[in-house]
Amino acid sequence: MLHIDIRRNPAPKAKPEDETKLGFGKYYTDHMFIMDYEEGTGWHDARIVPFENFSMTPAALVYHYGMCIFEGMKAYRRPDGAVQLFRPDENASRMKRSAERMCMPPFPEEYFLEAVQTLVALDADWVPSEPGTTLYIRPTLICNHDDLSMHALDRFMFFIILSPVGSYYTGGLQPVRIKVEEEASRCVRGGTGFAKCGGNYAGSFQATQQAAREGYSQVLWLDGATKQYVEEVGSNNIMFKIGGKIVTPALGDTVLPGITRKSSIEMLKGWGYEVEERLLPVAELMEHIEAENVEEVFGVGTAAIITPVGTLGFGGKDYEFNGGKIGETTQRLYDELVGLQFGQRPDPYGWTVRIGE
Numbered sequence: 030m031l032h033i034d035i036r037r038n039p040a041p042k043a044k045p046e047d048e049t050k051l052g053f054g055k056y057y058t059d060h061m062f063i064m065d066y067e068e069g070t071g072w073h074d075a076r077i078v079p080f081e082n083f084s085m086t087p088a089a090l091v092y093h094y095g096m097c098i099f100e101g102m103k104a105y106r107r108p109d110g111a112v113q114l115f116r117p118d119e120n121a122s123r124m125k126r127s128a129e130r131m132c133m134p135p136f137p138e139e140y141f142l143e144a145v146q147t148l149v150a151l152d153a154d155w156v157p158s159e160p161g162t163t164l165y166i167r168p169t170l171i172c173n174h175d176d177l178s179m180h181a182l183d184r185f186m187f188f189i190i191l192s193p194v195g196s197y198y199t200g201g202l203q204p205v206r207i208k209v210e211e212e213a214s215r216c217v218r219g220g221t222g223f224a225k226c227g228g229n230y231a232g233s234f235q236a237t238q239q240a241a242r243e244g245y246s247q248v249l250w251l252d253g254a255t256k257q258y259v260e261e262v263g264s265n266n267i268m269f270k271i272g273g274k275i276v277t278p279a280l281g282d283t284v285l286p287g288i289t290r291k292s293s294i295e296m297l298k299g300w301g302y303e304v305e306e307r308l309l310p311v312a313e314l315m316e317h318i319e320a321e322n323v324e325e326v327f328g329v330g331t332a333a334i335i336t337p338v339g340t341l342g343f344g345g346k347d348y349e350f351n352g353g354k355i356g357e358t359t360q361r362l363y364d365e366l367v368g369l370q371f372g373q374r375p376d377p378y379g380w381t382v383r384i385g386e
C-alpha cells in the first residue's frame with residue numbers, strides 16, 4: 030500500500046458551468062498527485078496537493094532534452110452515478126515500457142493504479158455527466174535533474190493532473206479528412222515511436238499544421254525509413270476495412286501500442302471479423318481504394334475513441350470512402366466501446382474498474 034499524504038485545496042474552484050462547452054484541456058481540477066524519485070532513495074513522498082504551479086530549476090532536463098513521458102486515460106460517469114476507469118492496468122504497464130526506453134525509472138504499476146484511484150476519488154465531483162463528456166487523466170513522468178551534461182539521471186517527478194473534457198462529437202460521429210504525409214516522419218525504426226514521449230509530439234506539429242492549412246484534420250504517417258508503409262493517423266492508431274476484413278499496421282517499435290487499438294481488435298475478433306495485423310503498403314492501399322475495396326477507414330485512440338475517416342488526401346488528390354459516410358463497423362465499434370466505457374452496457378471483458386473498488 031502506498032501512503033499518500035493529502036493536503037486538501039482550501040479554495041476549491043467553481044466547476045465549469047456548461048458541460049457542453051468543456052473543450053479539451055481547458056479546465057483542471059482542484060488537486061494533483063505528485064511523487065518524487067531520487068537515485069538511491071527510490072520513489073518517495075507520494076502526495077496529493079492543490080493544483081498549482083511547480084517551482085523547478087530552469088536547468089531541469091525536461092526543459093532541454095525532452096525527458097518527458099506521459100499517459101492519457103479517462104474516468105467515465107456511469108448511468109448510476111458511479112465513476113469508472115477503462116483498462117488502467119494497460120496504461121500503467123505502457124508507461125513502464127515508455128520509461129525504460131527513455132532511461133527513466135519506471136513508476137511502479139501498483140502505485141500507478143492506487144494514485145489514479147485516490148486522486149479521481151477525491152476530485153470525483155469533477156467527472157462531468159453530459160453525454161460523451163469525461164474526466165481526462167494525464168499521468169506524466171519528467172526528469173527534473175539539473176545536470177545538463179546528462180552524465181547522470183538522478184532526479185525525477187511523477188505527477189497526475191485531471192481535466193474535465195467535452196465530447197468530440199457533439200453532433201454525432203463526424204468523418205474527417207486526412208492527408209498522407211509523404212515527407213515528414215513521426216519516428217524511425219530504432220527510435221522512440223512506441224514510447225509515449227513528449228518528443229514524438231514536438232516533432233510532429235509541423236506536418237500537422239501544414240495539413241491543417243491544406244484543410245485536413247490529421248496526417249496519416251508512413252514509416253520513416255522507406256515511406257512505403259502505413260503506420261498511424263495523428264495520435265491515433267489506424268484501421269481499414271478492406272473486402273470485409275479489418276487490416277491494421279502491426280506493432281513494432283514505430284507504432285504506439287494503443288489501448289483502444291488492442292480493445293478494438295479483441296472486440297472485432299469476438300464479433301467474428303478477421304483482423305490482420307501486418308505491414309500495409311500505401312501502394313496496396315491505393316490499389317484497393319482505386320478498386321473500391323476499401324469500405325471503411327477509422328482512427329482509434331482514447332481521446333476521440335473512434336475517428337471515422339471520410340477522405341484521404343494522397344499526392345495532391347482526394348479519395349473518398351463509403352460516400353464520405355460512416356461505415357457500419359466503425360459505428361458499431363464506437364457504440365459498443367463507448368457504451369462499455371460509460372457503463373451503459375455490460376462489460377463481459379472485465380475491462381472496467383470502478384473508482385473506490
Ligand SMILES: *Cc1c(COP(=O)(O)O)cnc(C)c1O
Nearest residue numbers: 264265266285287288289330331
Ligand atoms: C496515445 C497514442 C495513441 C492511442 O493510444 P490509446 O491508448 O488508444 O489512447 C496512438 N498513437 C499515438 C502516437 C499516441 O500517442
